[in-house]
Amino acid sequence: MKHAATLTVNGIAYPVELEGDATLVAAIRDHIGLTGTKQGCDDCECGACMVMVDGKPVNSCTYLALQAEGAEITTVEGLADGDQLSSLQTAFLDEGGVQCGFCTPGMLVSAHALLRQNPDPSDEEIRLALGGNLCRCTGYQKIAGAVMAAAKAG
């Protein structure tokens, strides 16, 4: 059964028609066409699908898209200002926090949410905030370092 709805992603209202059990990551990628958000484990383990719903990080693979109607959804595409990367994104590049890149959108969203809530986090707070995001390349050191560098840069 298709349900007509409007999803607001990065400030833009998108009319969509979705099955009742469509997940938010499927709506964002397949219906709206924003493919920055990754579908990783698709089982609420890896965090590659992390988006913000009303400012809070949410695993979009495990959240029904229709539950997000009326909410402000922010994906990794919403972190940059056009082609101008955010200071957090720049820090990931400068500090070597990106290797294959698959986990990066989820890492950025979790880190962005952390820094909004806590602009001066400790290393432990950074690692706890990224606990729901898996990376198979970097060993996490450079990702945590990038978040710290972004925090210090303000």
Place this chain on the structure above:
Amino acid sequence: MGDVAFHSATTVDEALALVGDGSSARVIAGGSDLVVQARHGKGMPETVVAIHRIDALKGVDASGDLTLGALASHADVAAHVDVRDGWTALADASALVGSHATRNVGTIGGNLMNASPAMETGGPLIVMGASVELRSASGTRSVAVEDLWTGPGRTSAAPGEILTGVTVPRLPERSGSAYVRLEYRRAMEIAIVGASACVTLADDGTVTAAKVALTAVAPTIVRSPAAEAAIIGTVGDDDALAAVEAGAASDASPISDLRATEDYRRAMAGVIAKRAVTVAVLRAGGDAFPIPATPVFMKGSEG
């Protein structure tokens, strides 16, 4: 997946009407259990009734007994100053659920009704004597949390009933509580075993009342009468704590699965129960032990 009807309710009465007799509809709050289970072969119900917009189910009130709306998120509960102060085991447990993202969408009502024997919040609620409110079209009833589960994934709620809230009594003076989890990693973890304890002390430090519950060692979360008997009447000395450990291990009836063997779980049920009782006694005496209690132990600062 596919061909699922979705409704979003804004009042409990509207949700009850949409759920009907519960034969084809299920309630969804955050979805972190239902959507994963659907993907793992349980399938989606014909009708999903989303209750996340029912504002009346979102409150946390600690002005008397603690009352939690079914939609109180784990993040809300873990951060609530009064919960951390007066019902600390529940804050321990809520702070350990999943990750930041899981705690933002996961709710206390969903955690209880999912009825996993490995759930975090159930043990603390049992040892603190909590009850839940179940509402249906025909009325409202209160059920002790200890009587809510009948097996893994099964509850004593009737199909058309919705859990609307949780009430946890205010604990007596000089009481303390703790939930400790054995975990292999910090985030997105499920208890290998867990233990909850709630104790009350006399002025001289003697434990006058104690409840201990064990998580992930039986088809439902269970009390440990042997651990409770071992600590009551003592001051929490090493001999008493050794008896708590032995008692909890003897009351555990775990299974082997991919995360741990039966023997390991039984042995660790004792160790973790001892730690939970230790922290509960410390907190009852006024010690501001960190929340959640688990990572301090994982760093090896206590035996």
